[in-house]
Amino acid sequence: MQTSPSLLSADFANLIPDLEMINRSEADYLHLDVMDGVFVPNISFGFPVMKAVSRVCTKPLDVHLMIVEPQRWISQVRDLGAEFMNVHQEACVHLDSCVAQIHAAGMKAGVTICPATPVDTLRDIIGELDLALIMSVNPGFGGQKFIPHSVEKVRELRELIDRTGSHALIEVDGGVNAETAPLLAAAGADILVAGSYVFKAKDPEAAIHSLAVL
Numbered sequence: 001m002q003t004s005p006s007l008l009s010a011d012f013a014n015l016i017p018d019l020e021m022i023n024r025s026e027a028d029y030l031h032l033d034v035m036d037g038v039f040v041p042n043i044s045f046g047f048p049v050m051k052a053v054s055r056v057c058t059k060p061l062d063v064h065l066m067i068v069e070p071q072r073w074i075s076q077v078r079d080l081g082a083e084f085m086n087v088h089q090e091a092c093v094h095l096d097s098c099v100a101q102i103h104a105a106g107m108k109a110g111v112t113i114c115p116a117t118p119v120d121t122l123r124d125i126i127g128e129l130d131l132a133l134i135m136s137v138n139p140g141f142g143g144q145k146f147i148p149h150s151v152e153k154v155r156e157l158r159e160l161i162d163r164t165g166s167h168a169l170i171e172v173d174g175g176v177n178a179e180t181a182p183l184l185a186a187a188g189a190d191i192l193v194a195g196s197y198v199f200k201a202k203d204p205e206a207a208i209h210s211l212a213v214l
């Protein structure tokens with residue numbers, strides 16, 4: 001299993017030790033949650049903070065934009081050197097065009113769906129995607145309870161990807177922990193995001209390892 005620890009649960013007053021832990025760990029990516037207070041009822045951090053983080057972090061960046069009109073920020077995300085730019089299906093009226101612009105900027109494109117958005121809304125774009133992200137909590141906050149129906153959505157997305165021959169990876173975000181992660185692995189997830197499970201653990205590197213071995 002690939003892992004993408006979410007910086008949202010790190011210590012914002014002292015990021016260096018947390019970033020050094022990520023660099024040492026088995027994590028495949030660092031997940032960065034950008035919130036605008038409009039698409040979601042919270043504000044996290046923006047480009048100046050991510051720029052500083054990108055100078056220290058040696059892992060590829062997995063940028064999850066919980067913002068309206070994400071296509072306005074493609075060049076800024078590219079300038080971070082991001083591996084994945086994840087936009088919300090619900091935030092993008094012209095999703096096909098947004099995905100094409102992300103690719104034209106040289107990044108891998110991800111599309112995220114909220115808990116109440118059906119997997120089928122990705123049917124006509126899945127062939128263009130490098131990643132599809134299923135939110136297993138309502139976006140906006142770390143430390144929320146996993147929504148059990150998400151496991152079924154991962155299964156459904158796996159079927160859609162296999163049926164269409166898409167190369168998209170399946171990422172799941174929200175409430176990932178020792179109980180929920182094995183269910184998501186069995187359903188066909190490729191990448192697990194984990195915030196509180198990693199950063200609130202006594203041994204964060206061991207928590208990452210516990211997901212990586214699934």
Ligand code: DX5
Binds near residue numbers: 006141143144193194
């Ligand atoms: C929530 C964010 C998540 C968050 C997950 O809106 O997208 O990435 O950090 O936190 P946990 O793993 O604590 O649910």
Ligand code: ZN
Binds near residue numbers: 006031032064173
């Ligand atoms: Zn996220």
